[in-house]
Amino acid sequence: MRYALLVRAQPADADGTGPGRMHGGIWLRPAADATTVRVEADEILLDDGLLPSRGDGPFPDLGDGRSTDLGDGPFADRGPAGYVAGLDLVEAADLDEAIALAAAHSRACGGAAVEVRPVWE
Amino acid sequence: MGVTDRDAAEAVAAAFREEWGQVVAGLIRLTGDWDLAEECAQDAFAQALDRWRRDGVPRRPGAWLTTTARNRALDVLRRQAVGAQKLKELAVLARTDDPYGPEDPDAGGGVTDDRLRLVFTCCHPALPIEARVALTLRTLAGLTTAEIARAFLVPEATMAQRLVRAKRKIRNAGIPYRVPPAHLLPERTTGVLGVLYLLFNEGYAATDGTELVRTDLCAEAIRLARLLARLMPDEPEALGLLALLLLHHARRATRVDAAGDPVGLEDQDRTRWDRTAVDEGTGLLETALRRGRPGPYQVQAAIAACHTTAATAAETDWADIAGLYGELLRRMPTPVVRLNRAFAVGMADGPDRGLALVAELEREGDLTDYHLLPATRADLLRRAGRPREAAEAYERALELVRNAAERRFLERRLAECRPV
Structure with a gap:
């Protein structure tokens, strides 16, 4: 499968972009099919395309087990979505492989969020 | 064969609880089509009600259901003119099993793997957490969309949409149908256990008027945790989770009073705790701890065991519990x-x-x-x-x-x- 890796950045990092000429294009699957990947402290954090994650993994059970507040997941602090700084097209066997590529990207970009979007084909 | 209608109906109901996940999981692997798998499984169970009444309950109901569902999938795909190779593969598989014959000693392994594939795919971290829970209940546990919607207090249409979106993402984003490879396994296993725990907590936390429906969620979570512990015998945290759920569930009769208000641990009537569940839970915990690889669920189960094995509230070993919380921290x-x-x-x-x-x-x-x-x-x-x-x-x-x-x-x- 082909995936587009979209690197997100904050507006402050933007360079001026000049006018250009259309070269070609691809269509991407909608945001609902996207997965956002970000590496933080060497941990790969995933987020489904639409909602801020409500947290993963085991939740502590309290005393009598009455509390089930899940808290906010890793992406609740993402703040303004920023803008798409770049796009890579990659070929991967499946989403797990694409996530691994995106994680390498994120690591190289200082933990920037990388969105994995399947290419419509 | 002299089977009464009631026998047949009971056999189908029992088979549904035992075999649904297996039938669906196998069909998804063969066809790659989640909706088709569900439809054909449903169809097979409907046919079973009819046929078992007439022909008797097969010695291996699971094999009967799997074969029937596969044949049905084959029909559908044939009508859709699917590639010849896939059809041939399906046709071969549909023929191999004689459900009225003796058990094939080699048959177990592959089928078991399918359910494990299914649970890991349903709980893939790229799916929204609500979808992971719903998908696991639908495909592995066999709850209907309406039942899941009721349990989570959302309209049925909302739940249906959630399931549709999740299945679409699995297909469109290329979420693999497999047990993750070794380098991903520990983290993904934690994710699966987290989904089952969340499911249990959804049922456990409810203390308002909906409690009846929601205790069922606890029972489903325990059933799924039991299955996972069986499928992953080398994973002590899977045993730890099952132990934890059983130890909590053991206190279900005393956690709220007649008015539905929560009762603190100190004031619960310990004679009404479910001793069978406590014994099973503590036994499982011991087995898990013997592996020498403790984790958060085993530690939490140990904490729960401190409470459930104390004869009176005053005898609770709080020093032990404080130490375990330090460990958990x-x-x-x-x-x-x-x-x-x-x-x-x-x-x-x-x-x-x-x-x-x-x-x-x-x-x-x-x-x-x-x-x-x-x-x-x-x-x-x-x-x-x-x-x-x-x-x-x-x-x-x-x-x-x-x-x-x-x-x-x-x-x-x-x-x-x-x-x-």
Whole structure:
């Protein structure tokens, strides 16, 4: 499968972009099919395309087990979505492989969020 | 064969509980089509009701259902003119099993793997957490969309949409149908266990009018945890989770009173705890701990075991519990675990020690909106013989609490702290 890796950045990092000429294009699957990947402290954090994650993994059970507040997941602090700084097209066997590529990207970009979007084909 | 209608119906119901996940999981692997798999499985169970009444219940109902569902899928795909190779593959598989014959000793392994594939795919971290829970209940446990919607208190259309979106993402984003490779396995296993725990908590936390439906969620979570523990015998955390759920579930009859209000551990009638569940839970925990690879679920199960094996509330080994929370904190350094540890330390070493730890949490401000923070402080103050301050803390907790039953619990405590 082909995936587009979209690197997100904050507006402050933007360079001026000049006018250009259309070269070609691809269509991407909608945001609902996207997965956002970000590496933080060497941990790969995933987020489904639409909602801020409500947290993963085991939740502590309290005393009598009455509390089930899940808290906010890793992406609740993402703040303004920023803008798409770049796009890579990659070929991967499946989403797990694409996530691994995106994680390498994120690591190289200082933990920037990388969105994995399947290419419509 | 002399099968009554009732026998047949019971056999189908039993087979549904035992075999649904297996039938669906196998069909998804063969066809790659989740909707088709569900439809054909449903169809096979409907046929079973008819045929078993007439021909008798097969010796291996699972094999009968799998074969019938596969044949059905084959028909559908043939009509859709699917590639010849896939059809041939399906046709071969559809022929191999004779459900009325003796058990094939080699048949088990592959089928088991399918259910494990299914659970890992349903719980893939790229799916929204709500979808993971719903998909697991639908495809692996066989609950209907309506049942899942009711259990999660959302309209059926919303739940249906959630399931459709999840299946679409699995297909469109290329989420693989497999047990993850070794380098991903530990983390993904944690994810699967987390989904089952969340499912249990959804049922466990409900103390309002919907409790009947929601206790079923606890039972489903235990059933799925049991399956996972069987499918992953080398994973002590899977055993730990099952132990934890059983130990919590053992107290289900006493956790709320007749009015639906929560009852604190100290005031629960311990003679009404489910001893069978306690014994099974503690046995599983021992087995898990013998592997020498403790994890958060085993530690939490050990904490739960301290409570459920104490003959009276006064005999609870709080020092042990405080130590275990320290252990849990090393593995899960969250404010909520710290709060629990603070309470346990207060019970073991005196309220003042606990209050000091609570004060630390308050200073750091991570749990400012969490009603159990002031509620814990209030409880420790009450035990320290400082009712006036306790009352203030209960008032603060009441500003934050959302659940009506918990509100009544806190109000009762508050009233006890006020001078008569």
